[in-house]
Amino acid sequence: MPIEDHRRTRRGMTPEAMLEVAYAEARKGLAEGGIPIGAALFSADGELLGSGHNMRVQDDDPSIHAETAAFRNAGRQRDYRSTIMVTTLSPCWYCSGLVRQFNIGAVLIGESRTFAGGHDWLAEFGVDVTLLDDERCVAMMTDFIAENPELWNEDIGVAE
């Protein structure tokens, strides 16, 4: 079912309300001195299963992108087909691969102007992809990248 059709059924969790949870994670990451990308995994009926943010700087851990943090924090799940991965930024190939392998049913994206990963590829495989083009998310990443180009390139695997 398309995300928009769930507006009335998801405990009031509209797409904008779900993005707010991911955005709050990104702001938390920024306040910690980290890369401001946040994500959250929701069940079909709007229950928050887990949320998290990029931990490259905070934990010196390159494996924890926002989406993998949310996925980890949701714990072991037996079926992801009706879950929704919400992220402030278009998922990179690493995180897009996560969505594909675990058959996460929907991806809700804050913005893809500052970076575009594999969301079109996921849509080809039937993932319900929604792009909100949220101005706050765009501004947050635009500022971060301008101030931390080296760190940003490290996080997306762009070598010098």
Place this chain on the structure above:
Amino acid sequence: MPIEDHRRTRRGMTPEAMLEVAYAEARKGLAEGGIPIGAALFSADGELLGSGHNMRVQDDDPSIHAETAAFRNAGRQRDYRSTIMVTTLSPCWYCSGLVRQFNIGAVLIGESRTFAGGHDWLAEFGVDVTLLDDERCVAMMTDFIAENPELWNEDIGVAE
């Protein structure tokens, strides 16, 4: 440079010797009661940067596949283009996405008979993919899957 050409230059780390490190990780995971998949990340000259194994059972952590464990344990690296990801089993889409996003230059695979993920896709993008078709790796996964079908399906996102 193809993996085979490095036989004399990588501190004696032939493809078989590198696979041995990943295989030992998989055996360690099995002994811990976990899913027996191991991986290791090597530099171009044969230095072990990090190794690890699947931790779904041990840590109740669905985000730690063998390849993401090796990637994490290698710490933050600024350039992965000349690194080699060695894994006992064909990388799933999650782990293939990791390789693509971080431009890991080569992937050395123990076997792809019991499971085939995105290694052909990686080869299309120029990743140097080598498949050893190692009998011990095949036997290890064949036995594990036969004895733990539910756990295996959980690990690759196959719902009931």
